[in-house]
Amino acid sequence: MNTQTDARWARLAELFDAAVALGAAERGALLAGIDDAPLRSELERLLAADAQVGVLDRPLMEVASAVQADGDALVGRDIGHWRVVEILGRGGMGAVYRAARADGAYTQDAALKLIGIGVDSQAARERFRRERQILASLRHPNIAMLLDGGVSGDGTPYLAMELVEGERIDTYCDARRLSVGERLRLMLQVLAAVQHAHQRLIVHRDLKPSNILVTADGLVKLLDFGIATALDVSGAATATRDRPLTPDYAAPEQLEGQPVTTATDVYALGLVLAELLAGPRAKAGARTQPVSLAAFATHADATSIAAARAVQPRQLARLLRGDLDTVVQRALAPEAARRYPSAAALATDIEQWLAGRPILARPDSWLYRTRTFVRRNRVGVALSALAIVALLAATVFSVQQARIARDAARDAEARALSLRAVNDTFDQLMHGEHFLPDANGPASAARLLRENLSALNYFLVDQPLTRASLLWRNGRGLRLAGDPAAAVAVLRTAADAFAKAGASATLDGHAAALELARAQFDSGDAQAAAQTLAQLEQALRPDEVNIELQRHAIAFLRAQTAFAAGELEEAQRQVAAALALAPAPSGERGARYGTTALLAGAIASARNDTAAATDWFVEALQAMTADPHAELAPPHQDLAAAIWTLGQLGDSDAAKDYSARWLDLRMRFFGAESAQARAAAALQDKLRNTGRQAIIDANGAARLRDAFAAYWRATFVNYDVTRDQKPLNLDRDL
Amino acid sequence: MNAPSPSVTELLAQARGGDAGARDAAYERVYAELKRLAHRELARQRGATLCTTALVHEAYVRLSGSDVDPADRRHLIALGARAMRFVLVDHARRAAAQKREGAAQALSITSAEDAAEPAVAASDVLALDQALERLNGLDARLAQVVEWRFFGGLSEPEIAAELGVTERTVQRDWRRARAFLYRELAETATS
Numbered sequence: 001m002n003t004q005t006d007a008r009w010a011r012l013a014e015l016f017d018a019a020v021a022l023g024a025a026e027r028g029a030l031l032a033g034i035d036d037a038p039l040r041s042e043l044e045r046l047l048a049a050d051a052q053v054g055v056l057d058r059p060l061m062e063v064a065s066a067v068q069a070d071g072d073a074l075v076g077r078d079i080g081h082w083r084v085v086e087i088l089g090r091g092g093m094g095a096v097y098r099a100a101r102a103d104g105a106y107t108q109d110a111a112l113k114l115i116g117i118g119v120d121s122q123a124a125r126e127r128f129r130r131e132r133q134i135l136a137s138l139r140h141p142n143i144a145m146l147l148d149g150g151v152s153g154d155g156t157p158y159l160a161m162e163l164v165e166g167e168r169i170d171t172y173c174d175a176r177r178l179s180v181g182e183r184l185r186l187m188l189q190v191l192a193a194v195q196h197a198h199q200r201l202i203v204h205r206d207l208k209p210s211n212i213l214v215t216a217d218g219l220v221k222l223l224d225f226g227i228a229t230a231l232d233v234s235g236a237a238t239a240t241r242d243r244p245l246t247p248d249y250a251a252p253e254q255l256e257g258q259p260v261t262t263a264t265d266v267y268a269l270g271l272v273l274a275e276l277l278a279g280p281r282a283k284a285g286a287r288t289q290p291v292s293l294a295a296f297a298t299h300a301d302a303t304s305i306a307a308a309r310a311v312q313p314r315q316l317a318r319l320l321r322g323d324l325d326t327v328v329q330r331a332l333a334p335e336a337a338r339r340y341p342s343a344a345a346l347a348t349d350i351e352q353w354l355a356g357r358p359i360l361a362r363p364d365s366w367l368y369r370t371r372t373f374v375r376r377n378r379v380g381v382a383l384s385a386l387a388i389v390a391l392l393a394a395t396v397f398s399v400q401q402a403r404i405a406r407d408a409a410r411d412a413e414a415r416a417l418s419l420r421a422v423n424d425t426f427d428q429l430m431h432g433e434h435f436l437p438d439a440n441g442p443a444s445a446a447r448l449l450r451e452n453l454s455a456l457n458y459f460l461v462d463q464p465l466t467r468a469s470l471l472w473r474n475g476r477g478l479r480l481a482g483d484p485a486a487a488v489a490v491l492r493t494a495a496d497a498f499a500k501a502g503a504s505a506t507l508d509g510h511a512a513a514l515e516l517a518r519a520q521f522d523s524g525d526a527q528a529a530a531q532t533l534a535q536l537e538q539a540l541r542p543d544e545v546n547i548e549l550q551r552h553a554i555a556f557l558r559a560q561t562a563f564a565a566g567e568l569e570e571a572q573r574q575v576a577a578a579l580a581l582a583p584a585p586s587g588e589r590g591a592r593y594g595t596t597a598l599l600a601g602a603i604a605s606a607r608n609d610t611a612a613a614t615d616w617f618v619e620a621l622q623a624m625t626a627d628p629h630a631e632l633a634p635p636h637q638d639l640a641a642a643i644w645t646l647g648q649l650g651d652s653d654a655a656k657d658y659s660a661r662w663l664d665l666r667m668r669f670f671g672a673e674s675a676q677a678r679a680a681a682a683l684q685d686k687l688r689n690t691g692r693q694a695i696i697d698a699n700g701a702a703r704l705r706d707a708f709a710a711y712w713r714a715t716f717v718n719y720d721v722t723r724d725q726k727p728l729n730l731d732r733d734l
Numbered sequence: 735m736n737a738p739s740p741s742v743t744e745l746l747a748q749a750r751g752g753d754a755g756a757r758d759a760a761y762e763r764v765y766a767e768l769k770r771l772a773h774r775e776l777a778r779q780r781g782a783t784l785c786t787t788a789l790v791h792e793a794y795v796r797l798s799g800s801d802v803d804p805a806d807r808r809h810l811i812a813l814g815a816r817a818m819r820f821v822l823v824d825h826a827r828r829a830a831a832q833k834r835e836g837a838a839q840a841l842s843i844t845s846a847e848d849a850a851e852p853a854v855a856a857s858d859v860l861a862l863d864q865a866l867e868r869l870n871g872l873d874a875r876l877a878q879v880v881e882w883r884f885f886g887g888l889s890e891p892e893i894a895a896e897l898g899v900t901e902r903t904v905q906r907d908w909r910r911a912r913a914f915l916y917r918e919l920a921e922t923a924t925s
Contacts, residue, residue, distance in 0.1 A: 013910050049916035055858045067826045
């Protein structure tokens with residue numbers, strides 16, 4: 001302090017002392033007598049401050065409490081079963097606190113999330129309550145569990161989540177200088193968690209590094225799963241619905257206000273993956289510029305990014321070029337339908353890369369570009385599909401001509417590519433936007449497949465196995481599209497073609513035969529189906545690959561068909577055989593065992609054997625929930641419904657509630673407006689409607705049991721136990 | 735190996751004998767312990783039973799195993815006031831930072847238009863700390879009085895004895911300091 005300031009302060013302090021000792025009138029006179037205007041003004045302000053009461057007049061412990069509570073009146077209060085301990089953070093729409101069990105029932109800490117939106121109406125509260133029940137069904141080691149939830153006294157909804165002590169995945173990786181491989185393996189944990197939720201039809205909608213924590217022992221924990229959806233149903237539903245919560249990781253459809261699907265999460269996962277591998281995106285223009293791992297080399301921080309991955313920049317650039325870039329591009333496709341169809345599919349390609357095998361995704365090809373061109377130009381759907389087949393065939397021909405000129409290695413590669421393209425097209429025709437259960441209905445899809453079929457009569461005649469594979473897919477598509485009679489004809493041709501090819505096509509031949517039996521059953525010819533299955537059983541050789549799985553599939557289908565035909569004794573015999581062949585209920589195989597147990601439960605309940613039904617459903621529940629990678633989405637919902645129904649036979653109101661909720665969820669995700677809608681699921685829904693509606697309407701236990709039986713019969717009529725298998729492998733046939 | 739370090743009691747005895755180094759060493763250890771205890775009290779009880787005197791007593795008993803020597807008491811309480819100020823400001827800073835950024839598990843629903851609310855209590859303490867620093871530059875004794883009285887809970891006679899001035903002076907200093915600080919707080923809040 002310089003002396004001038006000191007002197008001025010001393011003068012001011014003396015005047016202050018004098019002024020405070022005076023009464024108001026005398027004080028005015030004193031101030032008026034000061035000629036130095038700035039000094040007078042300062043004194044006035046000091047005297048005004050003297051009259052104030054503030055933080056210095058409060059006891060220290062009060063101030064400390066206020067600081068700890070951070071201006072938040074909730075700390076120390078009880079909300080539900082929880083006592084709020086301290087604030088962990090605050091967001092625009094709510095706050096999150098550390099909380100402890102308040103009722104002393106047991107010791108548990110939680111992250112208590114208070115959502116700052118009103119759920120004032122009874123209906124909104126009810127929706128919020130149901131939504132958190134769905135969230136509570138998410139049990140996965142990589143997902144922070146929902147412990148509790150409700151609405152506090154003042155109408156604030158809250159969710160108590162597992163408290164996770166961890167680090168953001170990106171900082172975790174960088175701090176430990178994890179290699180590309182180690183980062184990919186962490187990503188697999190993330191994907192397993194997301195897949196688990198997607199199978200329960202729960203999308204995250206807000207995946208980003210800050211929502212993905214890694215604990216000290218390397219366990220990934222996803223936070224806030226379903227919170228965004230819970231927010232939707234609990235308040236300003238239309239205002240926040242599908243609005244991107246954090247634009248940095250939002251998919252194009254979110255920004256455009258389009259409906260959100262599981263593919264939205266795949267997009268966000270693609271961005272997280274890209275950043276884990278190649279470092280953060282440039283924030284400016286992040287939305288307009290395509291994300292590319294190849295661009296890493298030009299990154300301003302390339303050296304430090306590579307160092308954080310324990311490699312040289314050039315090595316990293318080499319690692320990121322090619323397949324990994326393709327994987328990221330596929331996840332980040334602007335059109336949802338072009339992305340990986342699921343988190344599991346993305347995980348598969350990462351696993352392929354880690355194992356040094358070729359990935360399944362391919363860069364956008366001439367095929368894709370042609371398809372988009374055709375679609376843009378509004379050619380009729382069937383016509384465009386035909387055009388594609390024609391184009392494909394043309395490529396196959398040109399490849400054959402090229403064979404003359406090129407060496408053998410290059411030729412094999414070209415053939416593999418063209419066949420993959422064919423394969424891809426059919427997948428997309430089957431599952432993509434052409435296969436919408438829209439105004440034209442499954443009928444148009446069936447027409448499309450028939451058009452393709454006629455094209456197949458002219459092309460690929462010199463490649464019987466490829467043709468058989470395509471026929472197989474075509475037939476399966478026709479069956480799922482609701483034309484089993486046409487499917488039978490196609491599948492018979494396919495099965496015959498495989499049979500002619502002999503030993504090299506055994507597995508595919510069996511898969512085609514199984515599909516044929518299903519189509520025969522669907523078309524009402526149970527006898528032909530039984531015959532096909534008997535022939536298939538005869539054809540099986542004891543030393544075949546997956547012999548037990550194949551036998552299991554046969555027994556399962558027999559049980560299904562008998563069950564659907566009302567032959568309950570036969571159904572029970574067959575399901576017992578299937579159970580004996582089902583693999584032990586552990587690991588990945590748990591899903592298959594669980595599904596079989598589910599069928600056993602359904603059959604037992606149809607036989608009025610409530611005790612056995614209960615046992616089987618519990619068994620199924622255990623087996624299927626023990627399998628974190630189960631590929632069987634709807635049965636989990638069925639399972640929950642089944643257990644619940646069984647447990648609540650006397651409470652039809654609650655059954656109604658749950659059924660309605662479940663239906664609602666399915667409608668939301670498989671809605672007709674969704675580009676991801678699956679015709680198979682829609683068909684299955686239609687088949688189930690009778691049974692489900694009966695459950696909803698059921699009043700008494702007896703009617704409920706009947707309804708329940710109808711429900712399960714409808715479920716299993718079209719249930720495909722082998723659908724997680726991939727019976728076709730065109731590459732292998734080369 | 736290391737020779738056993740002298741106890742706080744011994745250090746303080748040496749300090750009374752005129753050993754400035756021993757006094758610094760003793761105070762350093764007491765200060766560290768005081769900060770630890772203050773953190774604990776704030777975290778656990780949110781200040782509900784916060785009391786600098788009790789804190790000093792606990793710190794001292796922990797370190798020396800005996801009661802506080804009356805000759806050291808005032809010094810130690812002054813030290814406690816400093817520790818309390820440090821810890822409280824530290825907590826306030828963290829509370830304010832959390833409000834700005836959100837902790838790891840904060841709700842992920844902050845969007846651009848939802849700016850965080852102002853941190854009232856925390857920002858008060860932070861502003862007070864900064865104003866106190868300015869006061870220290872202008873008049874160190876006034877700042878000392880505020881620290882001891884507000885953060886340390888020392889009485890006016892205690893402060894007077896510690897500073898070697900009259901109680902009347904302490905009262906006058908407090909009123910000056912208080913007015914200065916409130917003026918500073920008002921002006922930083924509006925600027």
